[in-house]
Structures are given as structure tokens and as C-alpha cells.
Amino acid sequence: MQTRLAKIIPAGDYWMETVREGETLRIVDLEGNQAADTLFFSAADPAERYSAVDTIREQGNVYLGLGTKLISTEGRVMLEITADQIGRHDTLGGACSGESNTVRYDLEKRTMHACRDSWLLAVAENDQFGLTKRDITHNINFFMNVPVTPEGGLTFEDGLSGPGKYVELVARMDVIVLISNCPQLNNPCNGYNPTPIEVIVAR
Amino acid sequence: MDIDYQTLLDGGKHWSFTARRGSGLTLEDVEGGANLAMLFYNPANPLERYNAPDTLKCQHTFRLGRGHCLYSDMGRIFCSIVEDSVGWHDTVGGNANRALVARRWGEIGYQEARNGWTQNGHDAFLVEAAKYGLGRRDLAANVNFFSKVAAGPDGSLSFDPTNSPAGGRITLRFEMDTLVLAHTCPHPMDPSPTYPRRPVRFSFFTAPPVAEDDACLTGCAENGRGFANNRLYHLCAGGH
Numbered sequence: 001m002q003t004r005l006a007k008i009i010p011a012g013d014y015w016m017e018t019v020r021e022g023e024t025l026r027i028v029d030l031e032g033n034q035a036a037d038t039l040f041f042s043a044a045d046p047a048e049r050y051s052a053v054d055t056i057r058e059q060g061n062v063y064l065g066l067g068t069k070l071i072s073t074e075g076r077v078m079l080e081i082t083a084d085q086i087g088r089h090d091t092l093g094g095a096c097s098g099e100s101n102t103v104r105y106d107l108e109k110r111t112m113h114a115c116r117d118s119w120l121l122a123v124a125e126n127d128q129f130g131l132t133k134r135d136i137t138h139n140i141n142f143f144m145n146v147p148v149t150p151e152g153g154l155t156f157e158d159g160l161s162g163p164g165k166y167v168e169l170v171a172r173m174d175v176i177v178l179i180s181n182c183p184q185l186n187n188p189c190n191g192y193n194p195t196p197i198e199v200i201v202a203r
Numbered sequence: 204m205d206i207d208y209q210t211l212l213d214g215g216k217h218w219s220f221t222a223r224r225g226s227g228l229t230l231e232d233v234e235g236g237a238n239l240a241m242l243f244y245n246p247a248n249p250l251e252r253y254n255a256p257d258t259l260k261c262q263h264t265f266r267l268g269r270g271h272c273l274y275s276d277m278g279r280i281f282c283s284i285v286e287d288s289v290g291w292h293d294t295v296g297g298n299a300n301r302a303l304v305a306r307r308w309g310e311i312g313y314q315e316a317r318n319g320w321t322q323n324g325h326d327a328f329l330v331e332a333a334k335y336g337l338g339r340r341d342l343a344a345n346v347n348f349f350s351k352v353a354a355g356p357d358g359s360l361s362f363d364p365t366n367s368p369a370g371g372r373i374t375l376r377f378e379m380d381t382l383v384l385a386h387t388c389p390h391p392m393d394p395s396p397t398y399p400r401r402p403v404r405f406s407f408f409t410a411p412p413v414a415e416d417d418a419c420l421t422g423c424a425e426n427g428r429g430f431a432n433n434r435l436y437h438l439c440a441g442g443h
Contacts (some may be wrong), residue, residue, distance in 0.1 A: 047339040048388065053297030056360065058389060063358040073339065075300055088358075092265070094256020101280030103261045103428045116276075133250050134340045136276075148354040152266030152291065154259055157435070170301075 011194030012183035031195035083168035205421035214400030227410035235369035283419035327386035362392035
């Protein structure tokens, strides 16, 4: 494997790059319990994008892990999880925003930095991709633990991840990857301590 | 309750409308086992749309039922579930597209069956979305009223075909003006051996004002703050 790209992303920052079919994307939780809020778009047709609901329904399981095929809104495989040191990743919890923070925590927390702000800056600064707020949909939260109960409850728990653990995906089509390294300070998912992640693209 | 307008949406059909703030809508699963999919947008700015993850995490729930609110991505409440005889409505099962319907139940085209064709939820939403200038980029995880998808202890998903009986009812109260896209095409996990085609009755009425002890307003502290966001919206430019 030859590394094409490697970048450390501080919490509160974003990473937006094209990953080619056949390339491997590794996301490393450098210090543990971080959340990497991730969206994927088909590079050839960005209106086709990662679909959380199609992915969990087609695999028959609400958690993502080794072997999960990430399914697009058109029902095609975009990427596949080929290595996973964590065991479970969330795709129900969505991404934090100033607006959702007002509901979840306090009306006066609307100005705290949030994943959706990072994504909006990303699509604005990278307008060569032609994406806007319309394209900001339901994401994967790599490293995050959101258990669902048979009675229909949903909770946010301390992460299952740990320092240096990683997840690896192989792209089955050319994809635009948009990651927000989550800046959330109100949620136990990152131990109230957002930390850097590293992304590595290799082939 | 005086009903302002009533209509029956047959199974496998689609529709859309704008519900005014303060209107109520009772939905009835006439025969049992219906699936009524919906997506919600702000008609004044369709970039504000229903957000299933925010709806679930704000209320710490995987299912929808009485007392729950359906949130936009802007921290506001499109509508509240003020009554519900069913107890579980899905928002994680998604939508069936043409290929899935063909694989599951076989495809019967319009030429062959006229309006008895096997319409799919994805195309149904695209047709309704396009009426408002919306398209593929604007579709999101939808609600599937009357359908139940549960997760086992290991996360495995299962569909409960007995969830909604004949006469099952749910009532929504709109907390802001809301563009509603709706279809009665089959839930993608419905195990029915034949294409399920079940009607839903829509009854529109004027809802009474939200009381201080309203079950949705007081259901959790988060919903109190959601209602506060709506209040701010109507105080500002979003008011009419």
C-alpha cells in the first residue's frame, strides 16, 4: 500500500477530498472517543450520496462495522468497511448543529461551534464540488456509540473507541469524502474532550 | 371536532399539500397494515427540512408516538404527535425504489395495469418534490407512519407486520407552516408476498391552542426548547 494523502484534522475542522475507486481510506481516532462525522457523495453524480437508512436496512442492522457496505440513495455500494478496531459505529445520531444544540442543551448554546457549521464552510470553500446546504444529509459518526433498545429507546454512551484505533474503508466508486471532526463539548460521546483524528488515503 | 376536509389516499399513491400552523391532521389506517411515508419542508425556505436524526436524538427515541415532535434541521418543530392509537411509527426504514419493489413484489407497469401499477416510494417522492422545485438532493430519511421497525439487542432490525390494526389513528398538530410530501407506497421491509396496497384517510381540522400541560410541549425539556424556537421564529421574519 502506498500512501497518497495523510492529514491530521484538529477537532472543529473539516476534511474534504476525493477518494478514488479502489483506494483505502483509514480514519484514526488518535486520542480515543472522538466522533468523525462523515458524508460521502458520488464524485460522478453528487446527487447520489450515502444513505443511512438504505445502509442499515440492507444490512439488517442498525450498527455499522466490519463488512458493512455503505449504500447510496440509488441503492449502490459506495464503500465497504474492510477493517475495524472499534466494533460499532453510529449512523442514527446525525451531526451536531447550533440549532440542534439549542434544543438538546440550552437555547443560549446556539453559538457553540458545531459539525454542520464545519460542513457548511467546507461546501462554501470547495465550490468546485457544486455542493450546498441541500446536500448536507444524514451522516456516519465513526467511533461514536449510540445504543438502541428493543423498546425503542436511544442513548448516547461513552465511546467504545480508544487511542490509536482506526476504521478502514475501501471505495467501490469515486467518492467525495466530507468529514467534520466533531467539536461538541456537551456530549459524553467524546468524553467532553474533542481531540484530533488522522485520515490516510492509500492504494 | 369539525372536520374541514377529508380524503382517502389509496394504497400505492402520492400527494402533497401545505399545512398551516395550528391545523390538525388525523390519519387513519383504514384496513390495517398501511404505510404512510412523509417528508416535511418549510415552504418559505425549503432548505429547512425534516431531520430524522435530530428528531430521534432530541427525544432519545428510536420510535415515534404520542408526545413526540418532528423536528427540522433548524431546531424547530414542524408538527407534534398529539394522539396515537398505534404506539410505534418508523423513521429509519427509509423508502423503496423501483428496483426494490421489482425485486420484492415484481413490477407491473402503467401500460399493463393502469393505476393499479406497482408505484414505488422513491419515484412518488420525486414527483411530489419536483412540484416545488425540489429533487434528488432534497430527499432525506422519511417518516413511515403505521410501520414498526425494531432493533434487537444486537442491533438487528425487524419489521412488525402486526403493528397497525384496522382503524389505527395518529393525529398531528402543525406548529409552523409545513410543506408535506406523502405517499402510501409499501414500506421497503414489508414482508407481504404481494404488493401491499392499503389506504389512509386524511382528516384536516383546526387544532385547539397548545395548552400549558400539552403532552408534546412537556414531554421532555428538549421539546420545551423546540417550542421556544418556534415561538422565536414566529416573532421574527417567519411570522405571518
